[in-house]
Amino acid sequence: MRDNPPPPPLAPYALIAAIVLLLATGLAWAAGWIGPKRLNGGDVADALEQNAGGVHPGYRRAHSKGLCLVGDFQANGAGAALTKASIFARGDYPVFGRFSLAGGNPLAIDGRNVFHSMALILRTPDGQEWRTGMNHTPIFPVADPQSFVDLQLASTPDPKTGKPDPALMKAYLARHPETKAFQDYIKQAVLPNSFANATYYSINAFRFSNAAGETRFVRWQMIPETAVEGLDKAKLDSLPRDYLFKEMVARTAKAPSRWHLVVVVANPGDVTNKATVAWTGAHRTVDVGTLTVSTVNAEEVGNCRDVNFDPTVLPAGMAPSDDPLLAVRAKVYSTSFGRRASENPGPSAIGKDLHAGESVR
Template identity: 55%
Template sequence: MAVPIRILPRLALIAALLAALALIFAWVGGWIGRGRISGAAVADVLQAANGKVYPGFRRAHAKGLCVSGHFDANGAGAVLSRAALFQRGSYPVIGRASTGGGDPISADGRPVFHALGLRFALPQGEEWRMAIDHTPIFVVSNPADFVALQQASIPDPKTGKPDPAKIGPFVASHPETAAFLAYMKTAPLPSSFANGPYYSINAFRFLDAAGTSRAVRWQFEPEAPFTELDKATLDKRPKDFLFDELLARVKQGPIRWRMILVVANPGDRTDNATIRWTGPHRQIDAGTLVLDAATTEAAGNCRDYNYDPLILPKGVAASDDPLLPARSAAYAASFRRRALEGPKPDAITLDYQQGKTL
């Protein structure tokens, strides 16, 4: 059928309108236009820096085990935030203790930071999730630097190790990263998951009952006295010594931390997790985190949650720290991928299956 010549301009108009809509969609979705960093791009670069994909595992903090217990709030935190967690009472907690890095069967005998993912169950279905590290500062201040650092850390195919010629220039041009690496090298590492502090890493906004907003960081301070890990003998320690120690310790009795809220002073940076808040600060002891059970991931109920630090109850909100939304988006991308790949047994379970005894 021949199309009458007079309707051609009208067909062209329709085609142009549809093309314009498709272009708007493509631009909003980031497929055309200036380079944006998506959560998926962060997961991609983590996979590259890991040297391979470990299907079913987190793209970072791949090795971990499950903990559970409760948080006993003393009510003092309510002066800073109307979050249900700060109302006097006891709230169930599950969580996941992990070491940094993307290799789920890595050995614990390396200078690596300890992390804790926590999920506090609050009334009316509310939750507060945290992903906290034993280091008070982070290695970079923004997602672009994080991607660049991971890119510089991609293993050289010849040596299987990161190329110093790539890492060197990044560290040289990023003094905050140099400071973090120096901290990891010189600061004493806790000898256990149980005797070190855990920091919120980022600043958050706390809203009190009157609607006043304050910038706050927090830290969990261990009841168990700090003992230092002997870095000189690290590589001679058993493969899972940190995790095995935690499994054994919880059997002896609950492990406790005080939750200390730290209120920003005027002038404290809330948008840069590489900078510590130094000097005296208003501190509030909000209660005690009690962990009284620990199991392997395969046996526990912690692996299949995403410890997204932006799952927050009312009374707590994100600060202007650019790392927070990036952590949230990247964790979600990692969660989507490992969900589709299907969960796998963890390193500690595999070692037990091969005859290891605690």
């Protein structure tokens, strides 16, 4: 009588089952079905809408009040040592973008001690594109997406008083000393009296890789050729509603404004994953070119309204760092774009000051 054959070994089946389980778990985690709840663009957009007192149809959920800009970037070639990105090869490149103020109300007054911002899209003949959104402060009030949402909720004005609930803000600040540090900074820092004389900072860190394969962390600054002058913070309430935008319109009608793009190379030990932490002390800096803004126009007729300035849209040679804010910025900008694209925007605050769609040069 022939012996029964031995059962097949179980090890291969166990290995296959383990691989399937691992893949399924990874997919479930990526989809957000398991693990801690992760924020998406809608969560952040909802918080921004609540903070702004509701939806303002057709406008960005953040930095709603803005003015389009057009100009060029003249690269001097020095940036090629840092990155192979073609935007830093010597030459002139077209630029368009947007000046804006923080906040979700497109008709808000300019007399507020908030971010003044510059967003840009730069394109090269080989079809590559660099998008960047910068603020006039070197640090940001929060280090992660959940803290950003919590700050929006804590700082939402009470309809009865027009101010945030002090108890909610006190509790939030007790948990977030980095936000309190930012508040202390911006209270004493100069508040530029023009978009043209502000220095704009990348806020987040990025990775640059050059043709030799060398990779380094960097931040950058747009440093104006015009010396900064500050607004009197004690008299902000007395400023005309659209003071900063009208000032930029009048200034550009007389002459263009220029900034130098300066790349700051991280030192060993510099924090790259927290926009709340400034890089201090001596650093290698490289002036890589000059931005000239020669035209401004209202969003109704400009080319900046129907785009988003996602800072993770980068050319070869540039990449996001490990800063978690970058991924959520991309998500919320996309969500905001989708929402406003389905809405009908009204006129911008400064549109009435430009005649029949004319640009100001």
